[in-house]
Structures are given as C-alpha cells and as structure tokens.
Amino acid sequence: MLINLSDIFEEEGRSVSREVPLELEEIDFQGERFPIVEKTPVALTLVNDGSGRARIEAVSDVSLGMKCDRCLKDVTKRLSLHASVEAVSPDKADAQEAEDQSGFMEGYQLNVDSLIGSELFTCWPAKVLCREDCKGLCRVCGKDLNEGECGCDTFVPDPRMAAIMDIFRENKEV
Numbered sequence: 001m002l003i004n005l006s007d008i009f010e011e012e013g014r015s016v017s018r019e020v021p022l023e024l025e026e027i028d029f030q031g032e033r034f035p036i037v038e039k040t041p042v043a044l045t046l047v048n049d050g051s052g053r054a055r056i057e058a059v060s061d062v063s064l065g066m067k068c069d070r071c072l073k074d075v076t077k078r079l080s081l082h083a084s085v086e087a088v089s090p091d092k093a094d095a096q097e098a099e100d101q102s103g104f105m106e107g108y109q110l111n112v113d114s115l116i117g118s119e120l121f122t123c124w125p126a127k128v129l130c131r132e133d134c135k136g137l138c139r140v141c142g143k144d145l146n147e148g149e150c151g152c153d154t155f156v157p158d159p160r161m162a163a164i165m166d167i168f169r170e171n172k173e174v
C-alpha cells in the first residue's frame with residue numbers, strides 16, 4: 001500500500017497515526033517462497049521531523065508458513081516487526097539519502113509493504129524448529145523420529161569393525 005507523505009514532509013510538527021492493511025501475501029527469501037498465513041494491520045506513525053523530513057514507525061505481527069529444519073513439518077513462525085526509518089522529501093534528498101530510502105519510498109509515497117518486507121528479512125529466524133527437541137528424520141528410511149524409533153542402523157562402523165559386528169550378529173541369532 002502506498003501512503004502519500006507530502007503533508008508530513010511539509011507541515012512542521014505534524015504527526016499522524018493510522019492503521020493500514022498489509023497487502024503482502026508471501027515473501028521470497030533466498031530463492032524460496034514463504035506464505036504469510038496471518039498478519040495484523042500495520043500500525044503506522046508518521047511524524048514530521050523538521051523541514052522536508054519524516055520519521056516513520058511501522059509495527060505489525062506477521063506469521064510465516066515455514067518448515068522445521070529437522071523434520072520438514074509445517075511450522076507457523078510469528079514475528080513481531082517494528083520498522084523505524086527516516087525519509088526525506090525527494091526534492092530535498094541528496095543522492096545518498098535517495099539511495100538509502102529507495103527500498104521503501106516511491107517518490108513522495110511510502111510503500112508500506114516494501115518497508116515491512118525488508119523488516120521481515122532483518123528479523124528472519126536463524127533456526128526453525130517444530131519444537132526445541134525435534135528429533136528429525138531418520139537418515140536411512142526417512143521416518144519422523146518424533147513418532148518413534150524406526151530400528152534402522154544409523155551407525156556406520158569402520159569396515160574392519162563391520163566384519164566383527166557381522167560375526168557378533170550371527171552368533172546372537174543362534
């Protein structure tokens with residue numbers, strides 16, 4: 001959603017708080033697509049910060065559909081986002097300022113979805129687990145070990161040891 005900031009840039013002391021919908025429905029991260037399964041409206045605070053300048057605060061809770069790093073089960077990860085940036089009116093911004101705000105400003109308009117999107121990247125979870133002690137999948141048969149042991153032998157012995165283990169196993173079967 002685009003919000004025109006002209007009046008915020010112009011009117012000294014002006015401050016506006018409003019809620020706007022988050023239109024973003026999915027996000028690309030490192031070549032993967034993640035759906036946004038739940039989101040709150042974006043609480044926007046726009047404050048004139050001197051001639052031609054605006055301080056922008058945007059707060060939203062976003063839940064992403066992700067997969068557990070260990071067992072690949074669907075996990076909903078809720079992130080509390082709080083973006084805080086400054087924008088300069090395009091007619092007053094120098095080259096550096098224009099570059100800095102190019103990710104969320106389109107002329108005089110704030111792109112709320114771009115701002116929240118880049119905040120999502122900053123808060124991206126380093127690790128996603130369905131639960132802290134997720135046991136993951138068996139490397140041999142792929143069974144979800146949270147649902148019980150599969151009985152696979154995941155121990156890979158030294159070949160010389162393997163021969164001895166075979167003898168041991170044969171003896172056991174008798």
Ligand SMILES: [Zn+2]
Binds near residue numbers: 070073131135
């Ligand atoms: Zn898991």
Ligand SMILES: [Zn+2]
Binds near residue numbers: 140141142143150152
């Ligand atoms: Zn297994």
